[in-house]
Amino acid sequence: MAVALIGAGGRTGSLVLEQARRRGWPVRALVRSAGKLADGDALKVVVGDSRDSAAIDEVLVAPGGGPGTKVGTKVGAVICTLGMHDITVPATDFSDSVRAIVAGMQRHGVRRIVAVASAGALDHPEGGYRSQHGQAEVYRHVAAEHVRNFETLRASGLDWTLMCPLTLVGDIPASAAGSTASAGSVQWLYEDLPAGSGETGYADLARVMCDLLAERASYGKRVGIVSFRAGTGTGTSTGTGTSKKSSAP
Ligand SMILES: NC(=O)c1ccc[n+]([C@@H]2O[C@H](COP(=O)([O-])OP(=O)(O)OC[C@H]3O[C@@H](n4cnc5c(N)ncnc54)[C@H](OP(=O)(O)O)[C@@H]3O)[C@@H](O)[C@H]2O)c1
Numbered sequence: 001m002a003v004a005l006i007g008a009g010g011r012t013g014s015l016v017l018e019q020a021r022r023r024g025w026p027v028r029a030l031v032r033s034a035g036k037l038a039d040g041d042a043l044k045v046v047v048g049d050s051r052d053s054a055a056i057d058e059v060l061v062a063p064g065g066g067p068g069t070k071v072g073t074k075v076g077a078v079i080c081t082l083g084m085h086d087i088t089v090p091a092t093d094f095s096d097s098v099r100a101i102v103a104g105m106q107r108h109g110v111r112r113i114v115a116v117a118s119a120g121a122l123d124h125p126e127g128g129y130r131s132q133h134g135q136a137e138v139y140r141h142v143a144a145e146h147v148r149n150f151e152t153l154r155a156s157g158l159d160w161t162l163m164c165p166l167t168l169v170g171d172i173p174a175s176a177a178g179s180t181a182s183a184g185s186v187q188w189l190y191e192d193l194p195a196g197s198g199e200t201g202y203a204d205l206a207r208v209m210c211d212l213l214a215e216r217a218s219y220g221k222r223v224g225i226v227s228f229r230a231g232t233g234t235g236t237s238t239g240t241g242t243s244k245k246s247s248a249p
Helices: 011-023 053-060 093-108 137-154 202-212
Strands: 003-006 027-031 043-047 077-080 112-116 159-165 167-169 185-190 199-201 221-228
Touching: 003 011, 003 053, 011 027, 011 202, 027 053, 043 053, 053 093, 077 093, 093 112, 093 137, 112 137, 112 202, 137 159, 159 202, 167 202, 185 202, 199 202, 202 221
Parallel strands: 003 027, 003 077, 027 043, 077 112, 112 159, 159 221, 167 199, 199 221
Antiparallel strands: 185 221
């Protein structure tokens, strides 16, 4: 079955798309601007705004079919890599989008979603969210949106997983599952943040999102995720369990 990728034109979204291609998953991708992506062998592009229920319907259900998808069939899962347009301005576009996606999934009976927030949406050991404890002022609005999205997913009744990375960086290549610290590695934990790194590679985030898509143990969980550059860190690429190779949902 196909995967709906919402935010496919962004930095994380384009790397998730690359992962999906490698795994042979048919993708229905929502992008806001025409020309960002073109239809391909296993890719159907839907142009629209993620707050718009008609656009969400079109990405979740293939009205005219599409690569790897029969007419009228719905996707098996959703990956959401949306972000805020401008994090310096208070806005609710992002959380409005996540509410629209959840409502669309509920309308069409699509149960599985893996989405991105930030480490600020994890619980702080002293209570509240991590973003409420000394986070830089510039991240205030986006952190509030990430928390709203967590609360929307938690109340949704869906099989959700919410990725909670630290600062995202583009210059760390994706670590292979089981790769060693000398080669660079990624670590993730359910409901907590692995220690020892202050950054997360976009490529690691995209790979682990795809790895977790079919991982039932990740349902209803926030996932703290960090990357270690080659020659740093202390261990091998790990999760809370073994990061399995995933098949199409
Ligand atoms: N940067 C960091 O250090 C960091 C750290 C932790 C967490 N995060 C979070 O990680 C997530 C992914 O980050 P990223 O850097 O991959 O984001 P990004 O490159 O900005 O991509 C976000 C995508 O969402 C799309 N989008 C936004 N609003 C939309 C709407 N209403 N309808 C359709 N598409 C819409 C954007 O489309 P357009 O291209 O048309 O604008 C863009 O393609 C974000 O939620 C971010 O807050 C970031």
